[in-house]
Amino acid sequence: MKFKFSSEDKEWHQTLLNAFENILKMKIKPVLVYDQKHFSNYVYKSQARPNSVWAECIKKCGTIWLSPHLSTEPKVETLNTLCHECLHIKYPKLTEKEITKLANKVIPVSTSMTAKKKSFDIIHNQ
Numbered sequence: 414m415k416f417k418f419s420s421e422d423k424e425w426h427q428t429l430l431n432a433f434e435n436i437l438k439m440k441i442k443p444v445l446v447y448d449q450k451h452f453s454n455y456v457y458k459s460q461a462r463p464n465s466v467w468a469e470c471i472k473k474c475g476t477i478w479l480s481p482h483l484s485t486e487p488k489v490e491t492l493n494t495l496c497h498e499c500l501h502i503k504y505p506k507l508t509e510k511e512i513t514k515l516a517n518k519v520i521p522v523s524t525s526m527t528a529k530k531k532s533f534d535i536i537h538n539q
């Protein structure tokens with residue numbers, strides 16, 4: 414399969430997630446999932462299709478899904494996405510624009526990423 418994270422990828426994802434959890438002093442522990450079945454109860458009202466975004470997140474329980482499409486992108490993009498999703502969980506009231514600005518300040522990425530997908534992510538409140 415072209416788009417698939419290796420076990421090594423998953424290992425450093427978890428390492429980074431632990432680091433963000435500690436740095437941001439997150440009260441809700443972020444949990445990484447690679448299967449979108451965790452979101453099967455949600456109705457997608459927005460224009461974004463679940464498979465056309467880089468990540469999906471449930472803020473209240475800290476569940477983060479990473480798109481396997483990230484596996485073929487530069488690693489910095491995964492780092493930026495993980496940081497972005499953790500910020501959504503840590504600061505649930507901030508807007509998408511504010512979160513993007515914050516994440517890009519910590520981990521700068523080229524704008525090519527945003528151009529590749531219509532929406533960066535899908536965020537659920539609970």
Ligand SMILES: [Zn+2]
Pocket residue numbers: 497501509512513533534536
């Ligand atoms: Zn976002």
